[in-house]
Amino acid sequence: MPSSATSLDTAAELLALLHNTTTEPRVDTQLEALALAVSADLPVLLWGEPGIGKTAALTHLAETLDLPLTTVIASVHEPSDFAGLPVVGDDPATQGVPMAPPDWAVRLVRAGRGLLFLDELSTAPPAVQAALLRVVLERRIGTLHLPPGVRIVAAANPRSSAADGWELSPPLANRFVHLQWVHDHDVVVRGLGGTWPKATLPRLDPHRLSDAVAFARRAVCGLLTTRPNLVHQLPKTETRRGGPWPSPRSWDMALRLVAFATAADTSRDVLSMLVRGTVGDGPGLELLSSMDHMDLPDPEELLADPAAAVLPERGDLRQAVLDGVVAAVRKQPSEARWDAAWSLLVRALETGAPDLVVVPAATLAALRQDGWQVPSSIDQLAGAVSLAQRADRIPAGARR
Structure with missing residues (x-):
């Protein structure tokens, strides 16, 4: 009959096999976001339900980056x-009373x-x-x-699922990049099979x-x-104050993240x-939108040489460029x-x-002044514009 020591050795061997996993390159947006924020040396707060894998993700990140x-x-x-x-020394009146750090801080240093x-973090009391x-x-x-x-890096459970949870104080919340941590079914299944991202x-x-x-x-x-009211907006509700919101501090963090993402050619x-985890959804989306428009071609350059124009492929950006061209003609109208x-x-x-082209074409047509000759190119647009307008009038249920 095997001894208890032998049984424990066998159990340890089985546990080692269960812990023996590998990694593979895999697109994981939230893991990439966490790694970029860590690279930018910004404090990160992972929000997620209990058991979602926040601690496991941090452990894996530390192992991969070879960080204790x-x-x-x-x-x-x-x-x-x-x-x-406070630690009282030989002469506190002269030397003062130093504040001794805990052992884990000493080890880090x-x-x-x-x-x-x-x-x-969300179960820590206000003090x-x-x-x-x-x-x-x-x-x-x-x-x-x-x-x-x-x-x-910190982690917290929503107050609704935290044991005796507290809302984060606004000063503490405004110091973090907030990331909502959710599980990806494929990642979990493949990870349980032994291969993690x-x-x-x-x-x-x-x-x-x-x-x-x-x-x-x-x-x-x-x-x-252009939007000065976005510089500082303290949310009115306690719950929202415990999340991301815009302030000079969080905008500085957003600026750093944009710089790192640009230098790394990170995905949108x-x-x-x-960005949304730093200054909030609304301001973050406004920043992303303004960044999209920063790279748009100058309407004046397009009007100077239409044949060489390169238009954005994304529909919303292309629409913005065409609207800008029409606005430029309205501002300085001429037949050319x-x-x-x-x-x-x-x-x-x-x-x-x-x-x-439907809306820009209609607006541009209304800008025509007396004596301007109608260009032949309008004939190429007439059919498409008419067809698009008719399609818009078809009820959604009648379309195939």
Whole structure:
């Protein structure tokens, strides 16, 4: 009969086999967003229901990046564990009373690098959240200053599913990039089979760094110049104050994320997740929209040489370009510019959906002044515009 020690050894071998997994390159938007925010040295807060895989994702990220993981359960600590414990020396009146940091902070400083994981943040009472403000923003724990090689990631459950949960205080919430963590069925199934997505830091193009910074500053400053009310908007409800919202601090974080995403040529989905998780859905979507329009061709250049015009492929961007061309003709009307605009509409018709030229064509036709000759190119548009207009009038239920 095998001894208990032998049975435990066999059990340990079986556990080792269960833990023996591999990784593979796989598109995982939320994992890419997390890796980019970590690369940008911004504190990240993962929101998700219990058991969704937040801790497992952080453990995998730390292993892949070869960073020692330090997990601190925020809800079971006292404020002094983050602010430091007073230690009375030989002459406190002269030397003062230093605030001694906890042992896990000392280990992080000695290692010089690592991933600090603040778990169960939403179950930490307000006093502990207040003590965490300095950790997240100033990276200080007692008298220690965390080295640049340490990254901070936190996790929280929604208040509805957290044990004795609290809403995050607005000052603490505004210091994080908020990512909603959800499970992907295919990723979970393949992961349970032994293969998980590979977490990698974004590859920054060293030749694009200066341009990326200039683009990010132009994008954020351009939006806030035209929309000054977006600079700071403290939400009115307690729940929304515990999430992402716009402030000078969070806009600075968004600017950094745009620069990193541009230098890494990150997908729009990843950037959208990060920007909306920093300044909120509304302001984030406005920033993304303004960034799209920053790269649009100048209407004046298009009118100067319609034959060489290159129009955006995306329908919404193409519509914006055509509207801009018509607006330019309205601002400075002339027969030559009017003719050039019709040539651009024909080019748009030949290379895209006909419904995109319906409104610009109608507006442009209304700009005609007495004595202007009708260009022959209008004949090419007439049929498509008429067909598109008739299609719009067909009830949705009657279409096939």
